[in-house]
Amino acid sequence: MTDDPTEAIGTPTQAERILSGRYRVDALIGRGGMASVYRGYDLTLGRTIAIKILRSDLAQDNTFRTRFRLEAQAASRMAHPSIVRVYDAGEDLDDDGSGGTTHTPYIIMELVRGRLLKDVIAAGPVSADDAAGYIDGILEALEYSHRAGVVHRDIKPANVMIDDDGQIKVMDFGIARAVSDTSATVAETTTILGTAAYFSPEQAQGAPVDARADLYSTGVVLYELLAGRPPFVGNSPVAVASQHVRDAPTPPTQVGDDVPAQLDPVVLRALAKDPAQRFPDAATFREALDAALDGRAPSQRQLTHLTEELYGAGQRARNEVAHTLTQLSSETGTTRTQSGPPVAWVWAAIALVIALIIAVGYWVVRTDPLDLRAADxxxxxxxxxxxxxxxxxxxxxxxxxxxxxxxxxxxxxxxxxxxxxxxxxxxxxxxxxxxxxxxAGPLMAEIPELEGDNEDAARAAIDGVEGLMLGRVFPQNEPGVERGTVLNAQVGGSDVEPGDEVLQGSSVDLTVATGRVTVADLTGFTIDAAKRILEEELQLDVEVEKDNTCEESDLVTKQDPGVGDVQIDETVTLTHCSGDDDFVDPDGDEPGYRPLQESTALVLP
Missing domain, CATH: 3.30.10.20 (Trypsin Inhibitor V; Chain A)
Known part of the structure; x- marks a missing residue:
């Protein structure tokens, strides 16, 4: 299975699991070398999502967790139709049973219904037009991400999806950087990321990379779509990485059937070892691809010149030998007029060419490269x-x-x-x-009017601002405020007001009134004090009832409703003792008996 958020039938989790009190983990839908992906549900926003949970050994690395969170946050700010949207990223903390804490990093993503480009390639040959369409979608996503300052670093068919509408979706932005920045060696990195077949030479050498590394990897994907296999294959990731650094690719027309020759220069340019010789950006790559499909096939001389320019003179000779041997092996229908000499001549020619290759290679290695650029x-x-x-x-x-x-x-x-x-x-x-x-600095979004609106209107206002997302909704009891009224808005834990500017991609948390207030136990309070609390502080209506079965007192003996939450429009009834004429003497005398106060007692002579 893959580690990608496809809408496939999965296996239900054994027990319901909630991440960070918000994201419910449902069926497993994919598993890869770095993470497992589950279908999930956002309990706050009420939508289906994909949840990528990182491998446990990665989760124990503090440096990785920090880098992972920052990269995921950067990726979450990108909103483009060709990029799988990252909604949130965080860590779920749990007790490890021995007094410590386990960290579970996760990413909350858009759930895409479709299939992986890797599966499309595995299903059989892809036409040149379809291959160009897939690559155009990848380059469109990269053009956007590179302008946003985000380099993917791990473009490969397993990270590209085609949804049910035929739209290309590129995923896992920022994750490769989080991994590579916490990996010591190429071997260690490839263990985490899987195949090295799509590495750029600078990645294989552990050198700094920029957007042109993504263009190289895209060129590898284009080569595989056209030729049916990547340009370099080997028995180990290190062997493949070595070929990316040292070897030149065979033009795809010499590997795959029915590959348009006009695409050879585009592929070879994308796969240049030197980043400066590749396409300078994704837009230029797209333009060259479109022009090639509508243009003429290059001559063998033009292709040879391009190969020599990109990969050196020695590679020109090697490609010519390969082309010659291919032609010789395919000429099965040639009429022979002599029985022996032609074979001898052929082998003599091959031996001569090989000798030339060795000589040229020795010269290239031992001689400083010439600066063939013009003086101006x-x-x-x-x-x-x-x-x-x-x-x-x-x-x-x-x-x-x-x-x-x-x-x-x-x-x-x-x-x-x-x-x-x-x-x-x-x-x-x-x-x-x-x-x-x-x-020009980060893209900003302006906070709309939220406080005082009802929750539905606030949700609509947030959705209506590009770059803003609804975060968590916190219920709060508030006196005199109707249910659903927004009391407060926050971004990143800080209060925000209408007109404030925040980074696009920010989540806005809302505090919403419940339409209820909490009533404490008021028995034992005086009637006046209890009424002041209920009427002035909680803004509730109050009724007072008298209890004539007990001796007169202004203390509350009973309240209805009792302790707990009550609706803001509810009336609270307070009861106190009145001591009326119907008072029954506790000593058991007849009703109506009221003992004379000592100060007014009659004294008989």
């Missing part, structure tokens, strides 16, 4: 994280023209450079234009 070109500097002034000065100092644009970011502070277009490392002619993309 310059590399785009990596100014990500710089101030606008410093970045502008650096690029203009290299002879480049600078234009500016801004976009919101939850991870990069306002007025700090997010990146450039073209990306860092790209060679441009002197005088070329480079766009600096500056962070």
């Amino acid at each position: 070109t310059v590399d785009v500097a990596n100014v990500s994280g710089w101030s606008l002034e410093a970045a502008t000065a650096e690029l203009e100092g290299r002879g480049l023209e600078v234009t500016l644009s801004s976009e919101p970011s939850d991870t990069v502070a306002a007025d700090i450079v997010i990146g450039t277009d073209p990306a860092a490392g790209v060679s441009l002619g002197i005088g070329a234009t480079v766009e600096i993309v500056v962070s």
Whole structure:
């Protein structure tokens, strides 16, 4: 099974489990190397969800839990049709039975009905048009996430779904970073994430990665869709990772049947070892893919030149040998006119080519690479994280023209450079234009009018603001306030007022009146004190009744209703002793007897 939130028939949990007092865990619907996924139910919002519960050994790592929570929170701020929505993330705490506490990290996600791209690939060949459609959906999601400053790091068919409407859904944003930032080695990381078939070379080497690592992984997925297998396979994750670093991929047309030749350059460009030689961003990748489907197939010379540009001269010779051997093995219908010499000539040619490969490879290894760039070109500097002034000065100092644009970011502070277009490392002619993309700060949402509205209206108001979600609803007894009236709104534990701005993706907690108040035990209080509490503090109506069966007193002897919650429109009846004419003497004398006060007793002579 997979660790993905598909709407499949699962096995019910043995006993009902509630996470953080809110999320009910239902049937198991998937299991992977890092987590198990359950269908669940949000008891507060009343909706079906997917709950991903992290593996217990990961949960014991404090560093991982912290990183995981931060990354999940960053992912939760992304709202896009091509991204599986993350609603919440947290930890469920429980007693481990030995005086300690167990931590269970979890993610609350959108429940998607559909199937994994991995299963689509396993079912059989995929047409070029379908493959391009799937990749376009992935790139659309990455284009959005990269602009938000979030790099996925683990694009693979098992993390991509196609829902029942044919919409691509990419999942697990931010989780790969939480894992990789707490893993010491490539081997350890691949143990957690599963296959290394989709790693970029920089990930395999443990180097820092940026958005272009996601584009490489997307190129691997495109290759697999077209050729029926990934570009690199091996007996272990380390062996595959080594191929990503050192080996060039065979063009997919030489592996799969019916692969359009015009897609070869797109795949090879996406799989460039050097990030600077890949597509600079997801939008450019999408444009190249669309253009290739409508364009002409490249010549063998053009493809060879591209391979040499991306992977070196030695790989050109190796690809030519592979192409020659493929042709020789397929020419079964050629008419032979001589019985012996052609075979000898063929093997002699192969031996010569192999010798050339060895010689060229030796030269490449032993010789410093030549700088073949024109003298009037310059590399785009990596100014990500710089101030606008410093970045502008650096690029203009290299002879480049600078234009500016801004976009919101939850991870990069306002007025700090997010990146450039073209990306860092790209060679441009002197005088070329480079766009600096500056962070405008995080996307914000404005709190609407909530206090004083009824709960239904407040829910609708929150839903009507992009980037706001309803959080928890807390009931509270409040004197004189009708049931369902919103008393207070909070974000992150702090009170908010209409017009306040909060980060998009924030949850708004509401405190809502129950329409009831709590009445204490007032027996023994004076009638005046009890009435003051009920009328002034609790805003209840009060009636006073007299009990003529007991000696006169202004103390409350009985209240109705009794102790507990009562409706705000309910009347409370207080009873006290009146001592009327009907009073019965406790000594057993006749009714109507009232002993004379000592001060008024008659004295007989």
